[in-house]
Amino acid sequence: KARGNLSLPEKDRILKEAEAIVLAHPGVESVFAFAGAGGLNQNTSGAEKPKDTIAQIQLETIPWENRRDRPELDGNVIMKELIEALEQLPGIQIEVLGIERGPASNKPVHLRLTGDNWPELLSVTQEMRSVFDQTEGLTLVEDTRPLPGIDWQIDVDVEKAGRYGADVATVGAMVQLVTRGILLDTMRVETSDEEIEIRVRLPEKDRVLSTLDGLKLRTRDGLVPLSNFITRKPVQKLAEINRIDQKRYFDIKAGVLPGLSRSETDAAGVEKDILINANERIAFLTRYLEANPLPPGVSWEWTGDQEDEAESQAFLSKAFIAALALMFIILLAQFNSFFNSFIVLLAVVLSTVGVLIGMLVMQQAFSIIMTGTGIVALAGIVVNNNIVLIDTYQELSRYMPRIEAIIRTAEQRIRPVLLTTITTMAGLAPMMFGLSLDFINGGYSIDSPTALWWKQLATAVVFGLGIATVLTLLLTPSLLAARYWIVTYIVWIARALAVLGASRQADIARDWALQRMAKRLKQPEIIWDDLIDTPAAQKLKKTATGKSTDGLQAAE
Incomplete structure (x- = not known):
């Protein structure tokens, strides 16, 4: 990146120097480089490129299999060494974008400033950019302010041109001969799906602004030099204006360096270390903005990853609730019991506790794609085990007491449930620990690039299934027994209250008295x-x- 009005040859010269440094590294296998605006939009891993990007280098390291036993050629080490070498080039900044495991996201610290006053908004953006640069832990800071540049403005003195018998349209056509050319027509060719423009231009050596001084315009009074009624002057390049909700805005973005922390003393005088991450830096900058209010008419908000996370959280919440509702309808149709359907759904919800425990134990971040897929797969196993258990209970309760049916059900289902759990956890354990086995050539590897992709999914299923097994074998039978005893006690209490509250002549009182007398009689x-x-x-x-x-x- 370079903030300046650089020509394409200047960009290409800088790119060649950077490309030579990258090719000289022993861990790089191939390189693809280009300068200018061509191809930049689709070669930034799907993320938005910085506005001051002048060139890009795409590199491919040597295959992981050829460097897994060489720690000096680890991917992170290669990137670190390349960044240190490229930063020695004067006048440019380096930003590395790795291949995203999923959709690319914006930089985590993303501040948006909005307002209607353009000069004031530009000044506030420059001030906040300085604050970002001075904030500890922030890296790769960028903003969307317009890049510096020069445009040439050509003014036509209409009154003077009229004296010579010239008009503005004719003058504009002469200027186009020096710049883009005069459009005559379009044509179609077999090798192109689009129309090709036919333009008339001056020879390449004459396509400079100084040519305008020597051009002459044919009028009714003869040939008249254009310089008699046109002037040109350099002006600041026209900026790109972006709006959101009918207001102009600028964005300031930054990444966060990993592994940093800071010390803070609380109200009790105890000093503690706080990890510096995106949320902590956003809270720090929020306190700065609240302590130093922006000028009237300029507002701010956090967007980027914060906005994406809020949208993803809202979507996942709605999708999870909809999935539970659909599962409840299916279970209700199968069991014909609200309580049994509720038990199955409760086991599904509580099994996510095991997923969170697994994330903490394995020190992994929660991935919406892979961890979410693991939760969905886990829900299928948990639902299957509980459905079979409850179905067995309903079958046995038809011809034996319910408590005995619950005990028999737990005895019959403990073996298949444990077998399902143990085999699934054992099968996913190598994937959870990042172990890859090469059955063709022999050997194994730990944390290969392919294995890292599946670790979060396997961790979610393994730990979630462990908790779900306990819920299936202990919680589900306990809830079934609890329902039976609660219903039994309620019936007993209701009968007792009915007898106590009824008169002696009531039928229920007489029936209750006859039952007690019958129990006291000895067998004849x-x-x-x-x-x-x-x-x-x-x-x-x-x-x-x-x-x-x-x-x-x-x-x-």
Whole structure:
């Protein structure tokens, strides 16, 4: 990057010096470089390029397999050495953009200033740019102020041109001969899908502004030099004006250096270290803006990553709620029970606690794409285990007491649930630790570029599944038993209240009294002594009592 009105040959000369430095590094395999505006919009990893970009170098390091045992050729080491070497070039700034694992994002610290007064807005932007440059931890600071440049303004004295019999349109055509040329017509050719313009221009050696001094315009009075009624003067290059909500704005962007911290003393006098990251720097600059108000008519807001994160969070929240609602409808149609459907959804929601624990243990950032995909995959496994468990419980509860059905269900499902969990966690463990096995050539590698892509997804599934297994085998049966006991106690209490509140002549009171009297009665005994003493009667006595003696007794 270079802030100045550089010509294309000057940009190309600077680019060649930088390209030679990059090619000289042993870790670089190939380089593609270009200067000027061509191709810059689509070669910045999808992010918006700085306005003062003059050239770009795209490089490819040697394959990772050829340098995995050479720490001096690590990707981060290569980039660090190249930046240190390129920063020695005078008059330019270097900004490195790595390949994004997903959609490219803006720089995390992104301040937007809006206002209607152009000079005042320009002055405030310059002042805040200085504040960004002096703030600890910020790097790669840029802004969207117009770049310096010169345009040539040609003024035509209409009154004087009229005296010579010339008009402005004719003068404009003569000026176009020196610049872009006069458009005559367009044509189509077989090798192009677009029309090609046909223009008339002066020879290349005459396409300079000084040629205007020697050109003559044919009028009714003869040939008249253009210099008689036109003047030219250099003016500041016309700036690009951007608006949002009908207001002009400038942006100031910056990245944050990793691994920095600062000390701060709290109200109790205890000193503690605070990690410097994007959120901390935004809070610091917010306090500065609140302590130093901007001029009236100029407002500020944080955008960029902050705005993108807010939009992503809102979208994910709505999508997650919609997914839970759809799952609830399907489960309700299958179980025909609100409570059982609620148990399954509760296990899905609580399993995300395991995902967050995994992010903390493995010291990984929450990725919307990979971690979110892991949560979706985890939800499918958790729902499947709980559906099978509850379905088994409903089947067993048809012909046995419910508490016994819950116990039998847990006994029957513990083996398949544990097998599913252990095999899944064991299969994803190498991916979670970044282990890659080469089954063709033999050997293994740790944290290869491909393995790093899948670590967050595997971590989400492994830790989330561990918590989900505990929920499936312990929480789900406990909730089923809790519902049974709660309903039982409620019925008992309701009956007791109904009996206590009813009169003695009420049917429910009489039924309750009869049940208590029936429980107090002893079981009657029937003595069969008056049976006829026949072989059949003796056989019946022996079968009933197991004895051959007289006096058969049976309890009814």
